[in-house]
Amino acid sequence: MSKLFPTQEIGSLKKPADMLKKVKDPNVSDEEKIKIRNDAAILNIKTLEDIGLDIVYDGEVRRVEMYEEPVRYVDGFDFAGRVRSWDNKYYNKARVVGPVTFKQNFHAEEFNFVKENSNRELKVPITGAYTLADWSYDEHYKSKDELVLALAKNVVRPLVKDLVGLGAKIIQIDEPAATTHPAEMDIFKESINESVKGIDAKFVVHACFSGNDYKALAPQMPEIKAQQYTLEFANRDTWKEGLDDDSRKGFNVLKLFKEHGFEGEIGIGVSDVHVNEIESPELIRDRILYAAKALGDPTKVYVNPDCGLRTRTREVSFDKIRSMVKGAELARKQS
Amino acid sequence: MISSYTFGIYPRSEELIEATRKNTENLPSLFQKETEEYITAQTNANLGFVSDPLLKWDDIYRPFSNLESVNLSSLNRIYEMNTFYRILSFDGPNFINGGNTVQSNLDSSLPKNKTVAVPEPFTFADRHISKEFKTKEDFTINIAKMLRAEIDSLVADGFDIIQLLAPSIAYNKEVDFGLISDGLKILTDGLEAKTILHTYFGDVSSKIESLLGLPVSGLGFDITTTPVSSIEKHSFADKILSVGIINSFNTAIEKPQECIQQVDEINAKTKPKESYVSNNFDLEYVPKEFAMNKISALGEIARGAKDV
Numbered sequence: 001m002s003k004l005f006p007t008q009e010i011g012s013l014k015k016p017a018d019m020l021k022k023v024k025d026p027n028v029s030d031e032e033k034i035k036i037r038n039d040a041a042i043l044n045i046k047t048l049e050d051i052g053l054d055i056v057y058d059g060e061v062r063r064v065e066m067y068e069e070p071v072r073y074v075d076g077f078d079f080a081g082r083v084r085s086w087d088n089k090y091y092n093k094a095r096v097v098g099p100v101t102f103k104q105n106f107h108a109e110e111f112n113f114v115k116e117n118s119n120r121e122l123k124v125p126i127t128g129a130y131t132l133a134d135w136s137y138d139e140h141y142k143s144k145d146e147l148v149l150a151l152a153k154n155v156v157r158p159l160v161k162d163l164v165g166l167g168a169k170i171i172q173i174d175e176p177a178a179t180t181h182p183a184e185m186d187i188f189k190e191s192i193n194e195s196v197k198g199i200d201a202k203f204v205v206h207a208c209f210s211g212n213d214y215k216a217l218a219p220q221m222p223e224i225k226a227q228q229y230t231l232e233f234a235n236r237d238t239w240k241e242g243l244d245d246d247s248r249k250g251f252n253v254l255k256l257f258k259e260h261g262f263e264g265e266i267g268i269g270v271s272d273v274h275v276n277e278i279e280s281p282e283l284i285r286d287r288i289l290y291a292a293k294a295l296g297d298p299t300k301v302y303v304n305p306d307c308g309l310r311t312r313t314r315e316v317s318f319d320k321i322r323s324m325v326k327g328a329e330l331a332r333k334q335s
Numbered sequence: 336m337i338s339s340y341t342f343g344i345y346p347r348s349e350e351l352i353e354a355t356r357k358n359t360e361n362l363p364s365l366f367q368k369e370t371e372e373y374i375t376a377q378t379n380a381n382l383g384f385v386s387d388p389l390l391k392w393d394d395i396y397r398p399f400s401n402l403e404s405v406n407l408s409s410l411n412r413i414y415e416m417n418t419f420y421r422i423l424s425f426d427g428p429n430f431i432n433g434g435n436t437v438q439s440n441l442d443s444s445l446p447k448n449k450t451v452a453v454p455e456p457f458t459f460a461d462r463h464i465s466k467e468f469k470t471k472e473d474f475t476i477n478i479a480k481m482l483r484a485e486i487d488s489l490v491a492d493g494f495d496i497i498q499l500l501a502p503s504i505a506y507n508k509e510v511d512f513g514l515i516s517d518g519l520k521i522l523t524d525g526l527e528a529k530t531i532l533h534t535y536f537g538d539v540s541s542k543i544e545s546l547l548g549l550p551v552s553g554l555g556f557d558i559t560t561t562p563v564s565s566i567e568k569h570s571f572a573d574k575i576l577s578v579g580i581i582n583s584f585n586t587a588i589e590k591p592q593e594c595i596q597q598v599d600e601i602n603a604k605t606k607p608k609e610s611y612v613s614n615n616f617d618l619e620y621v622p623k624e625f626a627m628n629k630i631s632a633l634g635e636i637a638r639g640a641k642d643v
Contacts, residue, residue: 080586081349081622086410086419087393088355093622095586135417137586137621180415210412274409 001121004335005288005301005328006054008267010206010230011125011174011308012066013059013317016040037062038113045118047318052325055121055170058114060308066127066174067135068092069106074155076100080137095137100150102158111166123170123204124163129156129191130184134177145187152194164201171196172204172230176307179207182216189220196225204228204267208307209235213253221262230267232306234287235274241286243293251287254294266295269306270327271320276312278319284327289334298335303328337598337610338383339637341581342452342498342533343617344395345373345388346626366390369623370442376627380634383611384450384496387441394420395454395500395617396463398440402430402481408464414506414536418620425465425474434484438492451489452498455532456482456518457510461503475514479521490528497530499551502616505537505560512545523550531555531577535616540565547574553608555579557615563597567604576607579615581633586625589632595639602643610643612636 019040023033044059063069068091071077076098082090111124129151133144141147160171173195178188196203203225207217209232221229237250245252254266270287271279284303292298303324309317347355351369354362373388392398397420400407404427410419437453454462456479460471468474486497499522504510523530532549535557539546543565546554553575556566559582566576578601580594594612602610612633618626 080625081346082352083346083622084418084619086421088352090352091417137584139585139587177417180412180417210415 008055012310073106131177228265267302271305281326285330288331340384434488455499458503505534571607577611
């Protein structure tokens with residue numbers, strides 16, 4: 001993108017409460033439910049566009065969540081039941097009971113709809129093979145590595161190929177599990193490379209911060225066939241304005257990426273998705289300017305929240321994105 | 336036949352999950368009903384010791400948030416799991432109370448042969464924070480004193496075996512065994528009950544010699560992360576050996592005959608003072624239907640294994 005510091009959303013937004021109520025209502029017809037979901041998607045797309053994001057999607061408004069949605073459409077999985085995430089929050093976890101096979105492009109309808117309803121650049125989020133494997137029970141394959149590669153080759157790659165065939169130009173592979181197992185970075189790297197093999201598109205990898213500050217990921221980055229990483233930084237940064245290392249301690253790790261020879265783009269997380277406080281545009285400006293300096297090239301910096309915003313209210317989410325867009329404008333003026 | 340037990344938090348049923356989310360009127364009775372189901376399942380499986388399924392506990396540390404000057408803080412990942420716990424912040428000196436925090440959160444209908452799990456001091460201090468105690472050593476020792484009061488209360492109530500959960504000893508590459516030992520001494524000196532230190536979430540192959548020197552009655556191992564071949568290199572003549580043969584991280588149900596053979600081989604090589612089989616960590620990582628089948632398989636393994 002020719003514009004400096006392009007802004008983008010990263011994934012899921014909280015679903016509108018009235019939409020959820022209606023789609024769960026047995027008295028509402030299937031036809032009506034399709035319209036309700038479409039309206040909710042348009043609401044998200046237009047809101048993100050009106051705020052001024054350069055790269056948009058629909059806030060994953062049609063998806064159950066990032067694990068259950070794809071698993072529903074892949075042969076070889078069988079849902080076992082719900083397992084705790086924390087407190088009384090649970091996710092539906094599946095067992096792998098046979099060879100994993102791609103049945104259909106489960107994001108096709110969603111992508112076609114977004115494409116028809118937006119003129120902006122689109123970034124399609126999909127769940128990566130490593131995370132799908134890590135969050136499942138495996139009763140079929142001999143090892144985790146074997147399952148990860150089977151998912152990469154037989155599920156994610158056909159999905160990506162099909163999305164690109166439909167016109168997708170930017171695909172974000174969501175891999176929140178990747179950094180939780182620092183010792184398994186080799187298979188993670190192989191899974192991404194297998195997932196995108198022979199496909200012409202821009203690939204973005206989204207990985208969460210998981211305690212080791214991306215130190216295990218950094219050495220792998222130059223060898224992974226991704227042009228951009230969207231990563232979390234804001235959640236361990238200070239709220240002080242400034243361009244010094246102490247104020248911007250959440251972003252210090254960017255220097256490590258450069259040291260390891262990574263020359264691609266970084267979508268820097270400038271908004272903490274775990275708190276309701278809204279980062280000021282001035283704070284976001286400083287985070288962007290610090291990142292540009294650390295990477296040594298401002299054209300490599302994209303701007304996004306740390307992660308999907310679905311745990312925040314819609315009001316807080318949009319306020320955070322609004323502030324993010326303003327912060328990027330301030331940063332452009334100073335560059 | 337050898338002895339057996341399960342430890343940690345058990346899974347809630349789909350019905351109970353929904354009830355906790357909606358805070359339904361029948362929630363207390365559902366908790367009680369499922370607690371009794373799990374106790375019955377363990378009794379029917381002839382497990383040597385029976386544990387409370389801890390269904391009301393949101394994580395293994397949560398009851399301690401009721402202590403004076405202990406505050407709930409942010410969520411933190413449980414090692415490399417896709418599950419989180421709430422960090423506790425120990426913000427004052429007076430958090431050691433009468434020692435009934437754990438006991439008051441257990442079901443009163445447990446049979447006489449009962450066991451309970453508490454985190455050991457090093458792991459506890461490793462996973463939580465304190466504004467009061469400035470060094471890890473100070474924090475760990477004070478946590479140990481708090482836990483000793485809890486354990487004394489549990490032993491007085493008839494608990495025969497105290498499981499000491501030690502995932503941080505396994506997970507962290509380098510640990511201070513001097514500090515670990517100091518903490519455990521506070522827990523076990525003169526205690527009229529057996530204590531078994533359970534390591535999981537990491538391979539402890541290189542730490543087994545140090546673990547054998549700790550002041551506890553026995554050691555428990557997760558054999559999905561610590562290879563059996565490593566355990567078998569050591570003599571357990573002076574220690575209880577608890578083999579975590581039931582994998583709480585996979586829905587595949589263990590084949591009892593294969594497990595019996597494996598346990599017999601381990602015992603033949605390590606010659607433990609006493610032999611137990613258990614789960615490798617909390618059963619709540621599989622849904623209830625699978626947990627129930629695993630409890631049953633554990634009983635069958637214990638009944639089939641040769642006495643030592």
